[in-house]
Amino acid sequence: MDVDKPIVFMFSGQGSQYYQMGRALYDGHPVFRHWMDTLDRSCLAIGGYSVTRELYDERQPAGKYFDRLEYTHPAIFMLEYALANVFMELGLHPQYVLGTSLGEYAACAVAGALDYETALASVIVQAEMIRTECEPxxxxxxxxxxxxxxxxxxxxxxxxxxxxxxxxxxxxxxxxxxxxxxxxxxxxxxxxxxxLPVPYGFHSRWIEAARMPYARHLGSVTLHSPRMKVVSGCRGEQENLDAEFLWEAVREPLFFRSAIKALKPEKSKIYIDLGPSGTLANFMKQNKYLGLATEDIYPVITPFSKEMTGMERIVARIAAEQKERPWL
The missing domain is CATH 3.30.70.250 (Malonyl-CoA ACP transacylase, ACP-binding)
Structure with a gap:
C-alpha cells in the first residue's frame, strides 16, 4: 500500500504488559500467530521455557499482574515484533521506529539493526541478569x-x-x-x-548491578546500520547504534517529549502504537503543545479494546486516506 504520510511504529516497554495481551490476534490472525510461535520456539531454545504457554494460560485472567521478568521481558518483545510484521505484511512499512525502554529492542529488530533472534536473546539474558543481580x-x-x-x-x-x-x-x-x-x-x-507491574527499578541506579554481567553478553552483539530512522526514548534520533545503547535503553531516564520532537512533529506523519496498552499513543495525545493531529495517532491494542477490530479499523482508515482497499 502506498501511503503519502510517513509511518512511525512505536514500541513501549515494561509496565505495559498484562496476561492475555494479543490473545484475539493470536487466535484469529495467522501472521501474528506465526511470529508469536516462531519467537516462542526461540525462547524455548534459549531459556528453556514457553512464553505463550504462560501468557495465554486460561487460568490467568487479563486483570492479574503479569510481572515475572523472565516471561514479561520476552513477551513484550514478541508481541511488538509480531504485530509489526502483521502491518508490514499488509504493506504498511515504517519510515521511522520509536522505542522506549524495552521497546528499543523491537524497534532495532524492525529497523534491521538487530536480527530478531539476537534481539530476543538479549532481552532474555537481560531479564536473567537483573533477576539474579539486582535488589527487587x-x-x-x-x-x-x-x-x-x-x-x-x-x-x-x-x-x-x-x-x-x-x-x-x-x-x-x-x-x-x-x-x-x-x-x-x-x-x-x-x-x-x-x-506499575514491574518488580525492579528500571531507569535508575537500582538496576546498576546488572550492568557488568550484561556487558559480557553485549560484547558479542553487533548492531548494523538501520534501514530506517531510529528514534530512542533516551537518546533521541540515532544513526550509529552501538551495544551500549541496548543497556542505556533500560538504565537511563526517558524523556518522551524529546523523542517526539526528534520526529519533527510539525510534518504530518502516521503514528502506530504497537505496544500492548496503547500508552505511547496516549502520551503523544497528551503532549498537546506539539500540535499533533490526534486522528493520525493510532493505538492498536489495549486491555479494553477488541484487538482484531481495532487493527482492521486502523488499516481501513489509512487506506481510506489513500483511496485504497487492502486485503485483510
Whole structure:
C-alpha cells in the first residue's frame, strides 16, 4: 500500500504488559500467530521455557499482574515484533521506529539493526541478569507536574526520576521502602499515582548491578546500520547504534517529549502504537503543545479494546486516506 504520510511504529516497554495481551490476534490472525510461535520456539531454545504457554494460560485472567521478568521481558518483545510484521505484511512499512525502554529492542529488530533472534536473546539474558543481580524494587507513575520530583525531597531522596511522559505525568523508580515513602506522601496529598507491574527499578541506579554481567553478553552483539530512522526514548534520533545503547535503553531516564520532537512533529506523519496498552499513543495525545493531529495517532491494542477490530479499523482508515482497499 502506498501511503503519502510517513509511518512511525512505536514500541513501549515494561509496565505495559498484562496476561492475555494479543490473545484475539493470536487466535484469529495467522501472521501474528506465526511470529508469536516462531519467537516462542526461540525462547524455548534459549531459556528453556514457553512464553505463550504462560501468557495465554486460561487460568490467568487479563486483570492479574503479569510481572515475572523472565516471561514479561520476552513477551513484550514478541508481541511488538509480531504485530509489526502483521502491518508490514499488509504493506504498511515504517519510515521511522520509536522505542522506549524495552521497546528499543523491537524497534532495532524492525529497523534491521538487530536480527530478531539476537534481539530476543538479549532481552532474555537481560531479564536473567537483573533477576539474579539486582535488589527487587519497582516503579510508580505519578499524575502531577514533573517539577514535583525536584521540589519535594521525599522524591529525590528516595527514588530517581525514570521518565517524563508529558507535563503532568512522570515515573519514579526505586527500592520498595523508597517507593512506599513516596506513595504515602502522594496518598496524603490526594495525588493520583499507580504502582506499575514491574518488580525492579528500571531507569535508575537500582538496576546498576546488572550492568557488568550484561556487558559480557553485549560484547558479542553487533548492531548494523538501520534501514530506517531510529528514534530512542533516551537518546533521541540515532544513526550509529552501538551495544551500549541496548543497556542505556533500560538504565537511563526517558524523556518522551524529546523523542517526539526528534520526529519533527510539525510534518504530518502516521503514528502506530504497537505496544500492548496503547500508552505511547496516549502520551503523544497528551503532549498537546506539539500540535499533533490526534486522528493520525493510532493505538492498536489495549486491555479494553477488541484487538482484531481495532487493527482492521486502523488499516481501513489509512487506506481510506489513500483511496485504497487492502486485503485483510
Amino acid at each position: 524494587g519497582g516503579m510508580t507513575a505519578v499524575l502531577a507536574p514533573y517539577s514535583l520530583y525536584y521540589d519535594e525531597p521525599v522524591f529525590h531522596t528516595n527514588t530517581e526520576l525514570a521518565s517524563v511522559n508529558y507535563d503532568t505525568h512522570f515515573v519514579v523508580a526505586g527500592g520498595e521502602a523508597g517507593l512506599t515513602a513516596v506513595e504515602q506522601y502522594l496518598r496524603g496529598r490526594e495525588i493520583t499515582f499507580q504502582r
